[in-house]
Amino acid sequence: MLRDIAEQTGLSQKDVLKVLRVLYKVIRDKLEHGETINIPRVGKFYSYDYKERYVVNPRTKEKLLSKKRKTPKFKFYRKFKEDLNNIK
Numbered sequence: 001m002l003r004d005i006a007e008q009t010g011l012s013q014k015d016v017l018k019v020l021r022v023l024y025k026v027i028r029d030k031l032e033h034g035e036t037i038n039i040p041r042v043g044k045f046y047s048y049d050y051k052e053r054y055v056v057n058p059r060t061k062e063k064l065l066s067k068k069r070k071t072p073k074f075k076f077y078r079k080f081k082e083d084l085n086n087i088k
Helices: 002-009 013-032 078-085
Strands: 037-039 043-050 053-056 063-066 069-076
Touching (some): 002 013, 013 043, 069 078
Antiparallel strands (some): 037 043
16 A cells, blocks of 8 residues: 555655554544544544443353443445445
8 A cells, every 4th residue: 555655646655654654643643532533535533432331251150340442433435435336
């Protein structure tokens, strides 16, 4: 992917890697604060908060309290999915 982006933009692979690393940090920081990141014509990143809940260990039948946590999610836009399926 780095090579493809570098060829199409005229940037070096090193510069493309720097951009992708910054993009990763920005996405991570925004999701950490509960923000949604829209990527035009592709989709959006968002975070989902799981609340504390009781879970059961199937082996010991012991009840445990799972911790509250966030997980990243990505949803593709319908138009992107349609375009992907209409490629000839």
